[in-house]
Amino acid sequence: MSVREPLLELGKRALNTTSQTAIVGAKLCSIESLDYEIVENDLFKEDWRTRKRVQIFQYVCLKWSLALLVGLLTGLVGFFNNFAVENIAGFKLLLTNDLMLKERYHAAFVAYAGCNLLLATAAAALCAYIAPAAAGSGIPEVKAYLNGVDSHSILAPSTLLVKIFGSIFGVSAGFVLGKEGPMVHTGACIASMLGQGGSRKYHLTWRCLRYFKNDRDRRDLITCGAAAGVAAAFRAPVGGVLFTLEEATSWWRNALLWRTFFTNAVVAVVLRSLIVYCRGGKCGLFGKGGLIMFDLSSTVSTYSTSDLVAVIILGVIGGILGALYNHLVGKILRKYSIINEKGAAFKIMHTMIISLLTSCCSYGIPWLARCTPCPPGLEDRCPTAGRSGNFKNFQCPPGHYNDLASLFLNTNEDAIRNLFTANTGNEFDISTLVLFFIAVYCLGLVTYGIAVPSGLFIPVILAGASFGRLVGTILSPICSLDPALFALFGAASLLGGTMRMTVSVCIILLELTNDLLMLPLVMLVLLISKSVADNFNIGVYDLIIQMKGLPFLVAHAEPYMRHLVAGDVVSGPLITFTGVEKVGNIMQILKTTRHHGFPVINEPPFCEAPELCGLVLRSHLIVLLKGKRFTRDKVLTGVGEVFKKFGSFDFAKAGPGKGMKLEELDISVDEMEMYVDLHPITNKSPYTVVETMSLAKAALLFRELGLRHLCVVPKTPGRPPVIGVLTRHDFMQEHILRLFPHFNRQKKRNEEQT
Amino acid sequence: MSVREPLLELGKRALNTTSQTAIVGAKLCSIESLDYEIVENDLFKEDWRTRKRVQIFQYVCLKWSLALLVGLLTGLVGFFNNFAVENIAGFKLLLTNDLMLKERYHAAFVAYAGCNLLLATAAAALCAYIAPAAAGSGIPEVKAYLNGVDSHSILAPSTLLVKIFGSIFGVSAGFVLGKEGPMVHTGACIASMLGQGGSRKYHLTWRCLRYFKNDRDRRDLITCGAAAGVAAAFRAPVGGVLFTLEEATSWWRNALLWRTFFTNAVVAVVLRSLIVYCRGGKCGLFGKGGLIMFDLSSTVSTYSTSDLVAVIILGVIGGILGALYNHLVGKILRKYSIINEKGAAFKIMHTMIISLLTSCCSYGIPWLARCTPCPPGLEDRCPTAGRSGNFKNFQCPPGHYNDLASLFLNTNEDAIRNLFTANTGNEFDISTLVLFFIAVYCLGLVTYGIAVPSGLFIPVILAGASFGRLVGTILSPICSLDPALFALFGAASLLGGTMRMTVSVCIILLELTNDLLMLPLVMLVLLISKSVADNFNIGVYDLIIQMKGLPFLVAHAEPYMRHLVAGDVVSGPLITFTGVEKVGNIMQILKTTRHHGFPVINEPPFCEAPELCGLVLRSHLIVLLKGKRFTRDKVLTGVGEVFKKFGSFDFAKAGPGKGMKLEELDISVDEMEMYVDLHPITNKSPYTVVETMSLAKAALLFRELGLRHLCVVPKTPGRPPVIGVLTRHDFMQEHILRLFPHFNRQKKRNEEQT
Known part of the structure; x- marks a missing residue:
């Protein structure tokens, strides 16, 4: 095929083969390529010629104003999310606590599981009926968008709405899922709405806005939005910039770095102002913490060779666990896609089952733990009075605490905070950490893929931190580092093993914990776990993109593309x-x-x-x-x-x-x-290549310049002046391997040899 | 001209017009373009076909080993630099102090100025006779290299040697210059040496090394080296990665991010190990500090609206001062180039004069300060006993200190540390700060451009910090922030105003001071100062690249290039x-x-x-x-x-x-x-464009793919199959404006209108 709309076909084909290859979430029946090339036609040139300086000035001002607006709105939404979750989940936990104190244990379970079920059903109903595209993390879709693939309604206003409220309900419902993926998606949706270039419907057609009506400016704004999402979720502005740079975008330039940075500064200012405003208890149950979510900076930070060895081992195991996590996520998503295909009611029922399972685990497993007497010197903090805190009383007599309940009957963020608490020695028993790690690892796996906006960061951090603290507790006789620091390294290792990001995870963890002195060790752990995991499979976001059948252009050309020329893949x-x-x-x-x-x-x-x-x-x-x-x-x-x-x-x-x-x-x-x-x-x-151009080099040209169409011209004179047009589809591995099956065999043989 | 070696000509022309346009430092008589395109000829294809998996594995291993080696060596050199400077400068300062204590003031001056002169002469002699390319910062040259311009002997072994020792002597000589630019250059030189792909001369021709014999792999390794240089200079591994990303490189991909990150982790580990080793006093006068150079984290961090206003004003003034700095650097470099042309002896004499001037200022100005009684409660630290410290005794009676001497008679790093010292209230008098700021700002200007390896970061931080502390001290009655934090903001504002970097400066400052809570304010200051300064001129490194006449390909096409087509600039x-x-x-x-x-x-x-x-x-x-x-x-x-x-x-x-x-x-x-x-x-x-392709789009293609030659093919049949070859030279503004002078007039008119 030459000129055509192949993406549509590709999407359809992917949909047809769902039963084998699994498609998750939104229907992909309308995928469209984006075009970042400037259409230099006569109209454009005429427009450039007559464009006045004042218009260019307006355009620049507007560009920055929109970046500011994106930061402002994303910051507000991020705060609202936090505020709502802490109040809803806080109310639920206080209610359960109250009933527990009165020893009405069954009523407590009913209240706890009931609240969870209600919230879960609400989230699933929103997702299933209003915006199926809002389910899941959203980062893979945003990543694909920034690569040039616009899948249906992924950035629509309805998706935004469902993403915001679905995420609040989902996180409040006690699922093992996070809000950072949904926040990235939310930021991108906000940016996309602002980047429409005005609206005729609402009479917002200021002359200047029209310059934004192109994929290129929209892409830039959505990049800012994605960065703002990370900044709002983790209160990590620099981490947000790096996250988009390392993971989300496929094209990058310095001007964008600078604008993203600005957006994130706005987010930081908004969040900080609101947190300061809330300090007087004006926001209900909204927490006290500042901009740093899990402060570890007070921990002692000298480390010895034995610590280093322990950290290296942690990195290796984290890498293996991370790769296993990705593998299992893939398997489970494939199974889930069958349920999801059956319709909205099935999706909701599925979510309800997972919710009940989670409730049973959270409420049931803590009964297995022994009551531990409060450590001396911490009488004021133990057992914990409020909804959060390190020493949950649960079923224990006064002066004792249940360490499993401290982890299970808390919001995920509080559980991470507890795992990161330093100077509490062996607060958590080894058996507790083992149980919690297994439960969280498995629940995280079964939860991703239900019809609820669900981030992957928090489950991975939670599992990694419990695993790290476990290792730290076991090694405490021979290691000088606090188990809390091991929790940090554990989180880093599992993040490295699943996400395969390095610099951005490093900075996000730094901004989360404010522990600069541990930076070299965190870097080391990340490097090791990523290297180990890369031997097994690809990163989790890339995996999901593949499973969704999104035609993602990878950065590197496959070796077999060097043996083909552009003319080979042109047909029809x-x-x-x-x-x-x-x-x-x-x-x-x-x-x-x-x-x-x-x-x-x-x-x-x-x-x-x-x-x-x-x-x-x-x-x-x-x-x-x-x-x-x-x-x-x-x-x-x-x-x-x-x-x-x-x-x-x-x-x-x-x-x-x-x-x-x-x-x-x-x-x-x-x-x-x-x-x-x-x-x-x-x-x-238009950009052109000669038909004898190596396909690898044509692919490089296509990707680096963000093209949608690439004309193939003949080499010898006397033929029609153009012999075909290459589109994204023509560079997809499956298309090429269908045309040239022997490369597939060769590839497989190579893989077998290794 | 079509196919030709234009860069050589361009270099020559630039050299000939020195008197008008000023060329600084190394002779540019042999500039060569680099070629990042993969030459897909039959030999290459044959080689790919027969390349075995084990060879590919060897190649990957080697790539990472080289990255490790670059990190290791750069870390070692960075430490050695620090160690040597602290010992040499420490010896000099102790000698001066001793003589001062004996009230032999003239002898003290002679000793001080004599040491400085000796060191300065040694540095200048090295630069003038052995490697003229080692003078100056080196960052502009590395930036140009990574853009594809290889200027003569910029990465030669002799340059490396002179850069290392010249920088040590220069910094020890008490000049107002830094070591971070030279460290970046050093890192790049080390990487370039390792990236030669073996050496026949030394019989290092391992089969695997040959895959490194191309500009593409060399470029990647040099990127790692530049990042390692920043990491070693500031002990800021993440800042180093971001610096190369934001400022140094023109091409970037994620695989490189990951490798650079690895190199910098190695640098961090090397530095930390050596610092820990030195803690027992095994390294002579080498300081005590850990990985964080100027720790500010203990400072209180709540800020109010009045602080915010003060910080915004600081940002604006910093932007203006920064732009002025760039302007004056340009003017002074033009003057200096006349001296530099006259030969090595003139260069050395010039350096000696500046050295004497610096000595006179450092030793003379402190006499203007009153002796201040030591603040109560600091008796153990005041007056300072050793070579560094906050409370220099100078000519004062016991129990008193001279605050100007604390800034002038210290190494630059110690002076910055003193300015960043919190909780010492009004340690520095307003008049002291005014005098020091003016002296450092002016000395920084006249020092850059002498024949000594000289970084720009430290002078700018020094001037910015004193200016910030000045503002903080003046505003102390109405602001709640410590003047030390104002010093940080001052440094950020002046860095933003001169360097025009945002994210990387932000992270470098964060890693230097470990003060995460101030991140939003630092971001704000940087944004404001960069925006203000961008209205006046370009960043200092770009300015120097322009002045050196290096044919740098900018990221954005100029508007007039949209009105030209590729065929227009092909000639000859x-x-x-x-x-x-x-x-x-x-x-x-x-x-x-x-x-x-x-x-x-x-x-x-x-x-x-x-x-x-x-x-x-x-x-x-x-x-x-x-x-x-x-x-x-x-x-x-x-x-x-x-x-x-x-x-x-x-x-x-x-x-x-x-x-x-x-x-x-x-x-x-x-x-x-x-x-x-x-x-x-x-x-x-080869990549081709049709002759009617807009020049702006051809430029984009040329830059994004890192080409050296771009074939222009005819649009209509019946003509020769290629009508010209575009090279870097053809996209240079001066070449185009010479061919089409009316665009120049139009451009000038536009500029006048604004």
Whole structure:
């Protein structure tokens, strides 16, 4: 196939094969490629020429204002999320605590499990009925968007709404899931809404906004939004910038670094102001903590060789556990996709079952723990009075605490805080940590994939911290480091093993714990666990992208692509237009194909021999036809004629699903016989490759420049001036291996050899 | 001009116009472009096909081993630098102190100034006679290298040696300059040495090393080296990664992030181990401090609105002062270049004069200060006994201290540490801070550009910190923040104003001071000062690159490039080869031109019509001719014939200045009449643009893919298959504006309008 809309097909095919390859969450029936290339047609040039300095100034101001707005809104949403969760979950936990104190244990369980079930059902109902795209983490979808794949309604306002409230309900329901993935998605949704370039519906069509109506500016804004999401979730502004840089984006430039940094500074200021405002107890049960969520800085920080060895071992085990986690997530998602396909009711029931399971674990397992007498000198803090704290009383007599309840009957964040508490020695028994680690690891696995917005960071940190603290407690006779620091290294090792990020996780952990002195060790742990895990499989986000069948362009060309040339993957009939084309022909082609870009060929008498004029986009053609500046004869009308009817604003790319539809056109039979000059809307500078160009190099060109269409031109004269158009689809491994199956066999043989 | 070696010309031209445009430091008579494109010729493909898995594994291992080695060596050099400076400068200061205590004030001055002069002369002599390229910061050159410009001997071993010792002498000599720029350069030099891909001279030609013989792997390694330099200078491993990402590199990918991070982890471990080793006093006068150089974390950190306003004002003033600094650096460098041109002796004399000036200031100005009684409660620390410390006695009676001497008669690092000392209230008088700020700001300006390795970070931090502390001291009645924190903000604002970096400066300051709670305010200050300063001029490193005439490819295309097409800037006669070319022709062209790449055209009878076969490199041609596999007739010999004589190793690109020379060829008259088949060494997949491609888009392609040659092909058939080759030179503003002067006028008019 050459020019066509392959992504649609790819999405459909992926959907059809669900039973084998599993598709999670939203339906992928409409995936669209994004186009980051600047369409340099005559209209664009005319617009550039006439653009005044004041407009450019307005544009710059607006760009920064939007970045500010994204930061502001994401910060507010992040705070609101935190505030709501702490109040809802706090109320639930206090209620359970109260009933426990009165020794009404059954009532306590009913209250606890009931609240959880209610919240879980609400979250699942929102997801299942209003916005299925809001389920799951959202980071893979945002990552795919920033790679140039726009999947259906992933950034729609309904998704935003469900993501915010679904995440609040889901986290409050006591699931082993986090809010950071959903916050990243939320930030991206907010940015996408602001980046629509105004709205005709709400009469927000300020002249300046129109410059934002393109995929390139939207992408930049969404990058800022994703970074703001991390900043709001972890109160880690610099970590957020690095997260987008390392994990989320596929294209990056320094100007964007600087703007993302600004957005995150705004988030930090918003969060800090609200936290300071809440300090007087004005926000109900909202916690006391400052910008640093799990402060570890007071811990002593000299370490010896035996500590180093312990940390290295921790890294290796963390890497293996992380790779196993990814493997199991994949397996479980495949199973879940079968349930998800059966409809909304099944999704809700599924969520309810997992909720009951979680409640049973959280409430049931603590009964296995012995009551421990409070350590001397901590009488004021033990047993804990309020909803959170290190020493939960549970069923124990006064002056004693249940260490398993301290971990299970708390919000996930409080449990992490407890695991990171230093100078409490062997507060947690080894058996407690073993039980908690196993429970959290397994619950985390079964929870991801239910129809609730669910982040992966917190479950992984929780499992990693309990595992690390376990190792630290076991090794405490021979290691000088506090078990709390081991909890930090454990979290780092499991994060490295699942996410495969290095610098950003390092900075996020630094900002979470404020423990700069441990930086070299955290770096070491991350390096080891990532290296170990990379031997087994790919990172969890990439895995999910693969399973969803999103056509993600990877950074490196596969070796077999060096043995192919661009011409090899071009196939099927090529559809082109002539510079001045009959309206009927255009209508016919637009109706019968789903291609998004068509080469325009100049033909005699307008030139001596057929030559490539450029590339015209489907969306531009529809707008041009709508304008009806047709001529009876095949003549050039020029850009002036088009400008009489249109501004370049009219051709700007609308937000997803908002462009003009082909069905809106109303062309009479008479007009069908007339001609229209395509030159003014033709992008005269499409990127081209010669047919003998190595496919690996063409792929590099395609990805680095963020293209949607790449014209393939013939090497020898005397043939048509363009022989095909490469799109994202043509660079996908499965497409190439279907065309050239022997590479597949070769690849498999290589894999077997290792 | 089309195919040619324009950079050489550009360098020469820049040199000729020195008197007007000023060129600083090294002679630029041989600038060479680097080529990051993979030369996919038959030899390469054959090599890929036969490459075994074990070789790939070796390659990966080696890549990481080299990254480890770079980290190890840079860490060691960084420590050695620190160790040497603290011992030399410490000895000098102790000697001066001793003489002061005996009230032999003149002798003290002679000793102080004499030591300084001696060290300065040694540093200048090294620079002037052995490696002129080692003078200055080195960051601009490394930045240019990573952009694809290899200027003469910038990464040579002699430069490395002079950089290390010159920097030690220069910093010890009490100049207002830093070691971080030189450390970055040192790291890059170490990486460049290790990245030569073995050495025939020293019989280090392990088979695996040959895969490193290309500009691409060298570039990656040098990126690691630059990052390691920052890490070693500031003990800031994450800051180092971000510095290279934000400021140094022009190309980036995630795999590199991960490797750089590893290198910096190694640096951190090396530094920490050595610091721990030195704690027992085993390293002479080497300081006590840990990994964090200026710890501020103990400072109270609540701030109010008035503090916020003060910080914003600080940011604005810092931005203005920073822009002024850049402007003045430019002016002074222009003046200095006249001195530098006169020869080595002048350079040394110049350095000696600046050294005497610095000595006079450091020793003279403290006499202006009143003696202050030691603050109560600090009797054990005041007056300071050793070489460093906050309360220098100088000429004062016992129990008193001279606050100006505490700043002037210390190493720069100790002076910064003193400015960052919290909880000492108004230790420094306002007049002291004013005097010190003015002196340091001016001395910093006149010092940069002398023939000594000199970093810009420390002078800027020093001036910024004194300015910030000044503001903090003035505002202390109304602000609740400690003046030490104001010193931090002052340093951030001036760094933002001169360097124009955001994220990396933020992280470097965080790692220097361990004060995470101030992060939002530091971000704010940086954003404001950068925004303010950007209105006046460009960042100091970009300024120096411009002044040195290095052909740096900027990230954004200039607006006027949208009005030009690729064909517009192609000019002059094009030199091409045919697929099977006469040896004599090749020799003739290689001798008479300096072009580095030649298009190869297939001609009948080997094909029907002339067509572009690919691009062949000068260096490959020389190697091929050296092999003498010539034929009597014009026939294809194929890749097998070439492989009988060569491995692809022989064609790998040697390190700078090491490739085979044309003069080494010895071709007989008889051989001149023979033919050679160029196909095996022709890169069959050169990137091409159509002549009507907009120049802005061609520039984007050229930069993003790191090209050296870009073939321009005709749009209409019936013309030669290639009409020119674009090189870096063709995208330079001055080249384009010389061809199209009206854009220059237009640009000027636009600038006047604003």
